[in-house]
Amino acid sequence: MKRLVLLAALTASGLSQAAELYNNGPVVDGNGKSVLAPDADTLGFGNNTNAGLAVADDFSVAAGVKWNVSSLDFYGYQTGATGFTFQNATWSIVSGDVNSGSVVASGVTAVSNGGRVGYRVTETTLNNKQRGIYDAHADVADFTLDAGHYWLRWSLSGSGVSGPWQPPTSDGREGNAAQAGNGDPFTQLVDTGSGLSVELPFAVQGTVSAVPEADTYAMLLAGLGLVGALARRRQAGQA
Numbered sequence: 001m002k003r004l005v006l007l008a009a010l011t012a013s014g015l016s017q018a019a020e021l022y023n024n025g026p027v028v029d030g031n032g033k034s035v036l037a038p039d040a041d042t043l044g045f046g047n048n049t050n051a052g053l054a055v056a057d058d059f060s061v062a063a064g065v066k067w068n069v070s071s072l073d074f075y076g077y078q079t080g081a082t083g084f085t086f087q088n089a090t091w092s093i094v095s096g097d098v099n100s101g102s103v104v105a106s107g108v109t110a111v112s113n114g115g116r117v118g119y120r121v122t123e124t125t126l127n128n129k130q131r132g133i134y135d136a137h138a139d140v141a142d143f144t145l146d147a148g149h150y151w152l153r154w155s156l157s158g159s160g161v162s163g164p165w166q167p168p169t170s171d172g173r174e175g176n177a178a179q180a181g182n183g184d185p186f187t188q189l190v191d192t193g194s195g196l197s198v199e200l201p202f203a204v205q206g207t208v209s210a211v212p213e214a215d216t217y218a219m220l221l222a223g224l225g226l227v228g229a230l231a232r233r234r235q236a237g238q239a
Contacts, residue, residue: 019208021067022059025201026170027075028118033225034133036122037172043131044077045179045200047155051088052182054155055166055189056098057078057175065208067145073203074111074136075167078118078160083110083195084113085160086136091153093143098151098186100179105143111136111156114208120167133167141224142206151178152202153186168198175199175228 017133028034036043045116046053061067078085092106123127136156156164168177168191177200178186 005113009202019204019206021069021206021208022204023201024057024169024199025075025203027167027201028170032118032168033126034118034120034167035126036120036166037194038123038192039194039198040172040191043122044079044163044167045177045189046163046181046239047179048164049088049155049157049164054090054153054180054186055200056151056153056186057202058098058132058149058151058177061145061148063147064211065143065147066211067204067206067208068142069145069204070140070142070205071205072109072138072140072154072156073114073205074138074156075117075133075201076136076156076164077131077133077167078158078164079131079162081132081158081160083164084116086111086134086159086164087157087159088112089136089138090155090157091138091140091221093145094151094153095148098153101151104145104150105140107140108136109140110122111138113137113195120165121135131165132239143192147211152204153180154202166200169201173199 025057047055062065074089088108088109090108095104116132116134116135118133119129120131158164174197176191177198179189180186
C-alpha cells in the first residue's frame, strides 16, 4: 500500500524524462543535402561572432510543462573547411520580443563536434563538398524555461577563413528567422533572390517535467501525508 501511494505521489509531481525538447530542423534532406531553394541566391546567412553578426529564431514551451535545458545544437559551415572548425557559441534565450524581451539565459560556450550532417549545395552542384554542415554542440549550464514564447539568439566563432555561415532549414519553408549586425536590432531574414523569409535549424535538449494543476498538488500532498502516517504507524508497531 505504502509503495503504491508513493508511486502515485511521484507520478503526480511530474517526474522528468530525458528528451529532445525541440528541433527546428530539418538541417538536410534524406540525401544529406541542403539545397538552395529555387530563385534563392543566399547559400548562408552570416552569424560570425567576430564580425558582430548573429541570427535568431523562435520556439514555444507548451502550457502545463517546464523545460530543464542542458544543451543546445547549432548548425553551420565554413566554406572550404575540411573538418570541424567551430570554437564557441555566443547565445541567449529571450522571453517575448527578440529585441526587447527579457533574457532568461545566456552564455559563451565552447562547442564540440556533433558530426557532419551534410552539405550546403545548389541544384546544379549537388556533389559539391565545399560547404560541410556541422553540428556544433554546446553543453550549457542547466536552466529552466516555463511555458511561454521564446527566441534563441546565437552566433558562432570558428578557425576557418570563411564564415561561419548559417544555412536555412532544408525544407525551404518560410518563417520569422532574424539577423542582427554590429549592435543593430534583429530584423527578419529574407533571401535577396526569392524575396522569401526563412527558418533556421537548431535543437534544444534536456528534460521535460509536468506542472501539476492545483487539484493535483492537493492529491500529492494527501498522498505524502498518507505515506507519513503509514510510516509512523509502522514505527509504533501498529502496522
